[in-house]
Amino acid sequence: MSVFQYVSDEASLNALVAQYQQSKLLVLDTEFVRTRTYYAKLGLIQAYDGKTLALIDPVAIADLSQFWALLADPTIVKLVHSCSEDLEVFAHYGQCQPLPLFDSQIAAALCGMGHGLGYAKLVETCLDEVIDKGESRTDWMHRPLTQAQLTYAANDVLYLHQLYPQLQAKLHAEGRLAWLYEEGERMTEGRLAPPDLDTAYLKVKNAFQLNERQLAYLKVLAKWRMEKALARDLALGFVIKDHGLIALAKKQPKTIGELIKLNDLTEQEKRIHAKDILRIMQTADLVNLPELVDVLALKPGYKSAFKTVKTCLTELCEHHGVPQEMLASKRHIHEYLQWRWNEQRGSLPTVLCGWRAELAAQALEQLVL
Structure with a gap:
């Protein structure tokens, strides 16, 4: 059983932070709940410096500011596993991102151990320990947490600390430690920026189906939905689902009667939001219309160009022992083609940045697309 300290008051937390400030490595994990909310509900923070394993109770402690400041300390390496959701939690609750960041899942991938390796599998492979994932x-968010829950949470950082020397040594031997930290910087980029309300419509599924006038309606509807979601801390789909917004933008109801006839909205959505929706739709700017949503994948030659780039990158992945998902994912290829076909305007695609550029830039430049 793990030995841990349960921290549920500010004085104990601040004493712990003072200790952690002396460390060069801090292991982190979070436990949270997300069902209907826009933001995850933070239930527990696990931290371990190799000496004190702490389970920090954010439900009981009102002021976590000193702990959040610790995460931004550039002299302490923050060790995590598959941390994208943890980063979201840190951004929302602490307005911070943990840098420098060492993600053991990415480290394992760069070491040739496989892409997307789960924590339990990684621990079993490297340490020959079997973790109980029953909790x-x-x-x-429930209090009090049981001993089984606390032990489960503690184990999530206990073994990660033991994995670190192995992964660090392998990355150093491969000359890829700098790649790992570069990935950490890339993962944390832009996470502290508030949601962009004016471009929310671009993330609505099937927005590409709409013409400019319909997009003008979708733009104000998506912005309104995002504002509602943030104000009430509701997942977007629990305000109105994407296909409901698309239907409204296409059919543009002018009266309650017309809106009620729409089958794409639930009865609850109509009852709660009907007046709001009609009011918001009247604010659509029908003079300065948005541009059509450009769907690259529908352009002539896309499939052929995609295959050409994928073949090139896949060969590079095999040659260098890098997982395809890290260099030749669908998103990476799509982003590259968009940049290439847009006369190389805008931000460089990910595949032409940092260590990826070292591997791929020259080969991609020679492709005829």
Whole structure:
């Protein structure tokens, strides 16, 4: 059983932070609940410096500011596993991002151990320890937490600390330690920026189906939905689902009667939001219309060009022992083609940045697309 300190008051937390400030490595994990909310509900923070394993109770502690400041300390390496959701939690609750960042899942991939390796599998492979994952679907907001829940949470950082020397040594031997930290910087980029309300419509599924006039309606509707979601801390789909917004933008109801006839909205959505929706739709700017949503994949030659780039990158992945998902994913290829076909305007695609550029830039430049 893990030995841990349960921290549920500010004085204990601040004493712990003072200790952690002396460390060069801090292991981190979070437990949270997300069902209907826009933001995850933070239930527990696990931290371990190799000496004190702490389970920090954010439900009981009102002021976590000193702990959040610790995460931004550039002299302490923050060790995590598959951390994208943790980063979202840190951004929302702490307005911070943990840098420098060492993600053990990415480290394992760069070491040739496989892409997307789960924590339990990584621990079993490297340490020959079997972790009980029985509490993974627990309600982390419920108090008091059981001994089984606390032990499960503690184990999530206990073994990660033991994995670090192995992964670090392998990356150093491969000359890829700098790649790992570069990935950490890339993962944390832009996470502290507030949601962009004016471009929310671009993320609505099937927005590409709409003409400019319909997009003008979708733009104000998506902005309104995002504002509602943020104000009430509701997942977007629990305000109105994407296909409901698309239907409204296409059919443009002018009266309650017309809106009620729409089958794409639930009865609850109509009852709660009908007046708001009609009011918001009247604010659409029908003079300065948005541009059509450009769907690259529908352009002539896309499939052929995609295959050419994928073949090139896949060969590079095999040659260098890098997982395809890190260099030749669908998103990476799509982003590259968009940049290439847009006369190389705008930000460089990911595949032409940092260590990826070292591997791929020259080969991609020679492709005829």
